[in-house]
Amino acid sequence: MPRPQPKTTISCRLLFFRSCANISKSSEGEMDDSFQRASLYPTTLLVPGLPANCPLLASWSGPQRLVLFPRPTEGARQWAGLAQVSWDAAQWNSITRRLANQSHGYFLSLHEAGREGEGQSLQGSDILLYSRYFRSALHECVLGLRGRGSSSWEHERQAQVFSTMALVWHLVEILFIEVLPAGCLVKQLVEWVTWAGQERDKKRLKEILGHTPPDSHHGYWRMVYRLVLTGRLSEARNLLAHHSAFSAREDVSHNCSRVWTSCWGRLRWSDPPPPSPEESSNGWQQWRREVTARREAGAFLSLRQLQLLSRCAFVNTHLFPQVLSGEEEVFSEPEIVGSCESWYELMVARVLFTTPLVMSSDYDLVYSAEAAMKTFGVVSPEPLDSLLLAALKHSPLEVVYGAKLAEFLIIEYASSLLAHPSLWQVAMDYLSECPTQGRHHMVLHLERIPLTSARKAAKVLQLCRKFQLKELEESVCRVMAMKELRSGRLGAAFSWCLQSQDSVFAAFLAERYFTSYQTLGEFMDLDLLDNLGAAMLISKKLTFLGKYREFHQLFADGEFRPAGQLLVSLLTSGVVPKRFWLTLLMDSLPLLNLKDEIVFSSEDTVALSHCLQQLTSSHSRIDQSQSTSKSHDSEKAPPPDQSSKLSLLRVALCRNLALATLQEAELS
Amino acid sequence: MEGDQPSSMFEAKPINTDHKDLIHDVSYDFYGRRMATCSSDQSVKVWDIGEDGQWRCTSTWKTHSGSVWRVTWAHPEFGQVLATCSFDRTVGVWEEQIGDQKSEAHWVKRTSLVDSRTAVNDVKFAPRHLGLQLASCSTDGQLRIYEAPDVMNLTQWSLNHVLSCRPGTSCLSWNPSTVHSPMIVVGTDDPSTSAATQLLIFGYSEETRKWQKIHSIVGIVYEPVHDVAFAPNLGRSYHVLAVASKDVDIIHLVPSGTDAYHGTKLDVRHPAHFDHQGAQVWRVAWNVTGTNPRLIGRRWLCATLER
Numbered sequence: 001m002p003r004p005q006p007k008t009t010i011s012c013r014l015l016f017f018r019s020c021a022n023i024s025k026s027s028e029g030e031m032d033d034s035f036q037r038a039s040l041y042p043t044t045l046l047v048p049g050l051p052a053n054c055p056l057l058a059s060w061s062g063p064q065r066l067v068l069f070p071r072p073t074e075g076a077r078q079w080a081g082l083a084q085v086s087w088d089a090a091q092w093n094s095i096t097r098r099l100a101n102q103s104h105g106y107f108l109s110l111h112e113a114g115r116e117g118e119g120q121s122l123q124g125s126d127i128l129l130y131s132r133y134f135r136s137a138l139h140e141c142v143l144g145l146r147g148r149g150s151s152s153w154e155h156e157r158q159a160q161v162f163s164t165m166a167l168v169w170h171l172v173e174i175l176f177i178e179v180l181p182a183g184c185l186v187k188q189l190v191e192w193v194t195w196a197g198q199e200r201d202k203k204r205l206k207e208i209l210g211h212t213p214p215d216s217h218h219g220y221w222r223m224v225y226r227l228v229l230t231g232r233l234s235e236a237r238n239l240l241a242h243h244s245a246f247s248a249r250e251d252v253s254h255n256c257s258r259v260w261t262s263c264w265g266r267l268r269w270s271d272p273p274p275p276s277p278e279e280s281s282n283g284w285q286q287w288r289r290e291v292t293a294r295r296e297a298g299a300f301l302s303l304r305q306l307q308l309l310s311r312c313a314f315v316n317t318h319l320f321p322q323v324l325s326g327e328e329e330v331f332s333e334p335e336i337v338g339s340c341e342s343w344y345e346l347m348v349a350r351v352l353f354t355t356p357l358v359m360s361s362d363y364d365l366v367y368s369a370e371a372a373m374k375t376f377g378v379v380s381p382e383p384l385d386s387l388l389l390a391a392l393k394h395s396p397l398e399v400v401y402g403a404k405l406a407e408f409l410i411i412e413y414a415s416s417l418l419a420h421p422s423l424w425q426v427a428m429d430y431l432s433e434c435p436t437q438g439r440h441h442m443v444l445h446l447e448r449i450p451l452t453s454a455r456k457a458a459k460v461l462q463l464c465r466k467f468q469l470k471e472l473e474e475s476v477c478r479v480m481a482m483k484e485l486r487s488g489r490l491g492a493a494f495s496w497c498l499q500s501q502d503s504v505f506a507a508f509l510a511e512r513y514f515t516s517y518q519t520l521g522e523f524m525d526l527d528l529l530d531n532l533g534a535a536m537l538i539s540k541k542l543t544f545l546g547k548y549r550e551f552h553q554l555f556a557d558g559e560f561r562p563a564g565q566l567l568v569s570l571l572t573s574g575v576v577p578k579r580f581w582l583t584l585l586m587d588s589l590p591l592l593n594l595k596d597e598i599v600f601s602s603e604d605t606v607a608l609s610h611c612l613q614q615l616t617s618s619h620s621r622i623d624q625s626q627s628t629s630k631s632h633d634s635e636k637a638p639p640p641d642q643s644s645k646l647s648l649l650r651v652a653l654c655r656n657l658a659l660a661t662l663q664e665a666e667l668s
Numbered sequence: 669m670e671g672d673q674p675s676s677m678f679e680a681k682p683i684n685t686d687h688k689d690l691i692h693d694v695s696y697d698f699y700g701r702r703m704a705t706c707s708s709d710q711s712v713k714v715w716d717i718g719e720d721g722q723w724r725c726t727s728t729w730k731t732h733s734g735s736v737w738r739v740t741w742a743h744p745e746f747g748q749v750l751a752t753c754s755f756d757r758t759v760g761v762w763e764e765q766i767g768d769q770k771s772e773a774h775w776v777k778r779t780s781l782v783d784s785r786t787a788v789n790d791v792k793f794a795p796r797h798l799g800l801q802l803a804s805c806s807t808d809g810q811l812r813i814y815e816a817p818d819v820m821n822l823t824q825w826s827l828n829h830v831l832s833c834r835p836g837t838s839c840l841s842w843n844p845s846t847v848h849s850p851m852i853v854v855g856t857d858d859p860s861t862s863a864a865t866q867l868l869i870f871g872y873s874e875e876t877r878k879w880q881k882i883h884s885i886v887g888i889v890y891e892p893v894h895d896v897a898f899a900p901n902l903g904r905s906y907h908v909l910a911v912a913s914k915d916v917d918i919i920h921l922v923p924s925g926t927d928a929y930h931g932t933k934l935d936v937r938h939p940a941h942f943d944h945q946g947a948q949v950w951r952v953a954w955n956v957t958g959t960n961p962r963l964i965g966r967r968w969l970c971a972t973l974e975r
Contacts, residue, residue: 444900
């Protein structure tokens with residue numbers, strides 16, 4: 001009866017240490033490993049049922065899996081159990097796996113395209129295309145994760161990660177991949193900032209418009225500000241037009257919209273096709289002058305409607321013209337700041353109205369970013385903030401570390417893919433693109449892929465051949481061959497061995513095969529032997545086996561002469577180990593005893609006799625040694641029936657020699 | 669203070685083994701789909717993972733007449749083979765026989781290596797490329813290296829080399845590198861002598877066809893060594909070793925030519941040391957690519973008793 005386990009839930013600390021390839025010290029030409037306590041771990045985890053305060057041991061059980069076993073030195077000796085610990089198990093669910101497969105496809109296509117280009121760098125349009133595919137795949141993944149009926153904490157966390165990833169990638173695409181002339185960048189930035197929040201904004205707008213009157217909704221003015229700040233002036237105008245103060249009077253709304261239209265209509269510096277830098281610069285300056293002029297002329301103030309608004313809603317409507325004319329101070333106003341969801345929205349708004357002709361390499365961007373962060377009150381930047389800022393600054397990270405960092409990251413990613421059994425081939429493709437370390441990792445991981453079926457083994461072999469991993473190919477074939485051998489399927493074992501052209505193992509199997517023939521008296525798996533073809537040549541023993549089978553076939557077909565010649569050549573070639581000689585010699589017996597034909601010439605007969613002589617003398621030597629010593633060696637004295645076989649052979653050979661000599665004498 | 673991950677990222681699942689006494693070792697086969705556990709109840713259990721991810725015990729049998737300290741799998745190229753070492757001074761080699769039905773697999777003793785006069789504390793198979801070889805270390809400080817020349821005949825093992833270390837050898841590890849000549853590290857946990865050499869490196873020379881001591885690691889580890897492990901090579905020119913004693917040490921061994929006896933000379937570097945604040949570290953194990961050693965010690969943050 002099993003002893004009762006103590007019912008305690010224990011927290012224990014696991015300590016992991018990661019090697020962080022110290023990429024900057026590349027003086028040795030190798031990645032210098034330095035180990036640090038990994039920042040992700042240690043963790044406190046609850047392990048049910050382990051006894052407290054005793055040594056704890058562990059073993060790796062697979063990628064991201066461990067097994068713990070306590071070894072109490074005193075007390076609690078009766079506990080003898082294990083605890084299996086796994087982490088990030090839910091990392092690769094069906095949705096994220098889809099993303100992994102899709103991005104894998106894009107990765108491969110990009111590299112294919114790069115190779116086809118033959119040294120030319122990849123076309124910018126190609127990269128852009130795949131960048132956009134990737135972003136849409138990310139978006140799809142996020143939707144999938146959030147769209148599930150019961151969205152667990154884990155899914156939400158993953159969705160967060162991927163949507164952040166999409167945000168950063170989009171910015172990188174804008175800044176580095178799709179580099180358009182002046183004036184277009186800002187439009188892209190606007191698009192970037194609004195893209196993420198599109199759904200949410202639409203919903204809010206709908207909600208606001210659903211209210212009657214819309215301006216009574218608490219979020220009305222914030223929305224208006226948002227629309228202006230993100231350059232959606234026409235929408236802002238529409239929303240304003242819905243204000244209750246306007247609906248009453250047609251002419252008022254008409255005037256209002258005229259002013260707006262004229263302002264917006266002149267905002268030509270960002271319309272496609274992008275005009276030359278001078279034109280856009282001129283266009284923008286002109287627009288700005290006009291807005292400022294109108295503002296100073298009190299055009300905005302003269303809109304009694306807006307005055308009305310400001311009285312009703314205590315809203316600072318004179319902010320609008322300030323925004324439009326790009327005055328920097330306005331971007332610190334609380335209402336403006338308050339209507340932005342994040343500091344980068346504020347930054348883009350600032351850039352849109354103050355320096356819309358900015359290029360990705362201009363410092364203006366960074367300046368705006370930092371100012372926005374400060375205004376927004378970002379004291380300790382989150383990883384996302386640092387990342388965005390680094391991208392804007394064209395951080396030298398990529399410039400200096402370049403390929404090494406990329407390789408390190410790819411290897412890390414590939415290793416994480418291996419946590420899920422269905423993603424191993426994807427991981428291998430990624431590893432194959434890492435020039436320095438990829439191959440080593442590939443071999444180490446590939447040899448650990450469980451060969452659960454012939455099909456899986458075939459896939460592994462295919463990869464081995466593709467990347468010329470000859471040793472691994474042989475090893476995999478040997479493992480599979482051993483499995484077959486243990487189940488007694490010699491033929492199947494052979495076929496695995498031949499796949500990798502493994503001569504050592506082939507020799508070993510050939511011997512085994514022959515031994516089984518000797519015991520059983522017949523060949524197993526004849527198909528294999530018959531169809532060896534050129535594969536025979538990979539090992540001498542295998543060649544012998546093939547030829548031996550050929551001998552039997554010739555005999556069966558009645559071709560005695562060729563059969564006999566073959567037999568003699570086999571015995572004299574030295575390919576056959578001595579312990580099989582008797583069998584072959586016995587095979588010659590029926591040929592020797594043929595009534596009608598003399599198969600063996602006198603020379604052949606002499607050769608055969610010689611072999612026989614060697615056999616008998618070696619047996620007699622063993623006889624002698626056995627009588628003098630008491631050791632049990634593997635070679636035993638010939639049993640009585642063997643001696644009779646030998647004498648039969650002697651008689652037959654003598655007879656044949658006589659007949660052959662006579663025949664030859666007659667012929668000459 | 670390191671940030672702790674929320675524990676829901678980790679899953680812990682108990683496995684009830686039905687061993688009657690302490691478990692001393694758990695070892696996984698090459699692919700991580702079979703597990704062997706050995707215990708003070710003198711038996712070994714072999715487990716297979718099912719489609720549902722649950723471990724099921726497929727074999728259990730008595731292996732020794734004393735506590736079984738370690739169990740280890742051979743490379744699958746040699747079939748399904750286990751080696752065990754025990755307090756009863758012997759090393760056992762076991763092979764799985766498949767019966768007529770798959771479920772009838774049972775394990776058969778192929779040989780018992782009885783050369784040691786004291787308890788055998790660790791047994792490890794050599795890396796695949798060295799053929800079917802086995803190293804064992806005993807309490808009296810002897811390191812023995814055996815070989816099975818015919819991989820299909822596991823009953824024949826020849827004791828090729830016996831090497832003397834300091835008494836109290838507790839653990840050993842083969843260097844898995846395929847591009848360097850064979851190397852073994854041996855650790856001792858004998859606290860009686862205060863010498864600062866708890867680690868010895870042995871190397872095999874092709875010229876002399878002999879194993880010899882090529883290095884004593886001095887001045888790094890002063891405490892009894894409970895476990896050692898070479899990391900996978902990954903194309904490095906030097907070797908990486910993890911040592912579990914009172915703390916954890918990572919040691920680099922850099923080859924620097926050969927000495928008069930054709931042994932490799934090694935320069936020792938000590939790039940990392942992790943203090944465990946008084947707790948002993950019992951095990952150290954590398955993951956597949958050798959980037960992530962896993963150390964376990966007597967570290968319990970808090971114990972919450974729930975009845």
